[in-house]
Amino acid sequence: MKKIAIIGAGISGLYLANLFKGNKDYQITIYEKKKSIVTEEGYGIQLSVNSIKLLNKIGFNSLPEEEKFNPKKIDFYEIRNSKKICDLEISKFNSENCKYTTLKRSKLLQFLKNNLGDDVIRYNHSVNQIEYDNDLITLNFDNHKINCDYLIVSDGVFSKGKSLISNNQSKPIYNNCVAIRANISKNNLHNINNENISLFLGANFHYVVYPLNRDQNLNFIGILKYRLNSNEQANQKLNEESYFIEAIKSKLNQKISASLFECLQNVKLFPVFVSKNFYNAPQNTFLVGDAFFALSPSFAQGASQSIEGSYELYESILNNLDFHNKRMQRIKMINNRSNFNQFAFHLSNPIMTLFRNISLKLLTKNKKFLESYLGKVYKN
């Protein structure tokens, strides 16, 4: 029996463990640095059909209907005048059992965790050193060591596992924007269709509002262009500093209406860090999820790609196939689209904005374009 050690119990590590669960040729253990899987109740996640198809392989379709939502369209608006620009029918990519889904992140994590036995996840485990000796990999924790045949590094964008094996060569970079997560009640938003995803475009700022289930609360996620100096970038607790929170709130206040601003609840800030390069890990060691490559959030593909990457890795280990290069090609394509989305969503020049809106109106109804721009991502 081969031993697989997974570092990090996030979406990618948990999904991979679910795939290997029940395969008698492999024994999996996840080492998670936190004392539990922290699941902030309110915040949401979007999952496109490419990841729903893979989640269904481990029984996601049996999750109660009231815990998820299937938006039909993305409605595009201009923040400046609240006018709708156009809409895009994302449900066109759905099939009977695979539908574009939004839900609480906590529900997804609970589902992934509940399917695993109690002995699979070891909490309070942060790896300090990784050693290679012939075919054996040794992980050193605070007061003990373990050996494994395969090492999967899925500890997120600031991956310590990746830093250890790459000698700090592969650090993420600040994406010059801050993500603002919040909840908002349906009663506070008028003139939008609560059955859809609403995407509001503005100068150096966009925000997305979507339902997570049939409840009153909607998920709010804003992406605000914002410069940070090097000390701020290095401060992992910046989002708790009161001066920073006030600075972002004051900037946000200039971007959205006072009434919308007042209605935001449970506001939490995340400076957005992304990967700048790929790192091919040594012998029987693989990176997945944000540790493999952290995308900018403007295509909402981070979680979906984490799931896709874990599935590809599972198949690669079982069948001894190349994982890194194939995954890298796909992530490069999605990263280019994500960066382009962010550029287009944040335009500030009125002529460019006018041109963008006309293009959006035409392209969101152009079958060929949609097949190529979204279909290539949503159909894996």
Ligand SMILES: Cc1cc2nc3c(=O)[nH]c(=O)nc-3n(C[C@H](O)[C@H](O)[C@H](O)COP(=O)(O)OP(=O)(O)OC[C@H]3O[C@@H](n4cnc5c(N)ncnc54)[C@H](O)[C@@H]3O)c2cc1C
């Ligand atoms: C504001 C925001 C909104 C987003 N919205 C969406 C969305 O709508 N749709 C979408 O597809 N994606 C979205 N994403 C991206 C998505 O959340 C990530 O891409 C995804 O969670 C990555 O999963 P992961 O398993 O690689 O890492 P993570 O989910 O970050 O999990 C990493 C795990 O590793 C653990 N860990 C960290 N360090 C160590 C260590 N040294 N030792 C052991 N364990 C460790 C952590 O505690 C954590 O449990 C969003 C991201 C942000 C910031």
